[in-house]
Amino acid sequence: MARVTNVLRRAYKSIEDLDLLKILESELNHELSSMRFQNEKMGSFGDFVLEWDSPKSQDVILRNKCSSGEEVAISALLGRDTFHEDSRFPAEALLKICVKKPGLSSILKFDCVASNRGGGQPDFHIQNAHYIPSSSSLNSSIYKGPSFSDLDPLLQHELKQYLAARGIEEDFTNNLLLYLHKKEQGQYAGWLQKLKDMMDRT
Structure with missing residues (x-):
């Protein structure tokens, strides 16, 4: 049995x-x-260089050293939320952007979301903007400033323009979204x- x-x-x-x-x-x-996504043609990331892209991870790191000496580093990955099937891209990109001035240890850090749910312009939102006295205190509990939505609307607009002037604009976010979707689909x-x-x- x-x-x-x-x-x-x-x-x-x-x-x-x-x-x-x-x-x-x-x-x-x-x-x-x-x-x-695999058949769509990739554009460039402008002056940004893809510094790290492991096939075993979901995120990528891009870096740009501006002619002014400023360094801009971006860590990006797809978020978990998905949109309707007709969306241009079914998921949004979560970006952490750090800007460092030459000769200074302080950093401006932005937490951002980029999405493109239709055929129009991509949506780019800054969720938080932090001033960090030094790179060694990135994960500390120091006061990092008010919520971005609580800032004066004119200041919010100027901070978006500040990032756009450093190459984080429409073409860049669209190409980054496409790259991340290709990466996820291939994985x-x-x-x-x-x-x-x-x-x-x-």
Whole structure:
């Protein structure tokens, strides 16, 4: 009886594995046939250089050293929220932007969100703007200033213009959104392929 039970258990597992394999194949075929971002032409990041982009992580780091000597570093990844299928990009990009003046240890840090839900101009919002006395205090509990939405509207506008003057404008955010979506789609298809290959070997 125990032998029969073991045979039935193995047979049931084989059926489950076969169903899972079929689902994986279906999902992989769907992804490969609808790689809409992979066929879109990438523009440039302007003066920014892609400094770090690991295939094992979701984020990227870009850096620009301006002619004035200022350094601008950006860490970006896709957010979890998704929009409607008709959106230009189904997810928004979360950006941390740090600006450092030459000869100073202090940093201006901006937490931003970039999205493009339609065919028009991308939406770019600054959620927080912080003055940080030195790079060593990035994660400290010092007072970093009021909420960005509480600032004077004219100051909010000028801070957006400040970032735009450093290359963080419409073309840059659109190209960054496209790059991050391509990266995520490629990673997901690669993960499905590895899972399918593993199931094929069992």
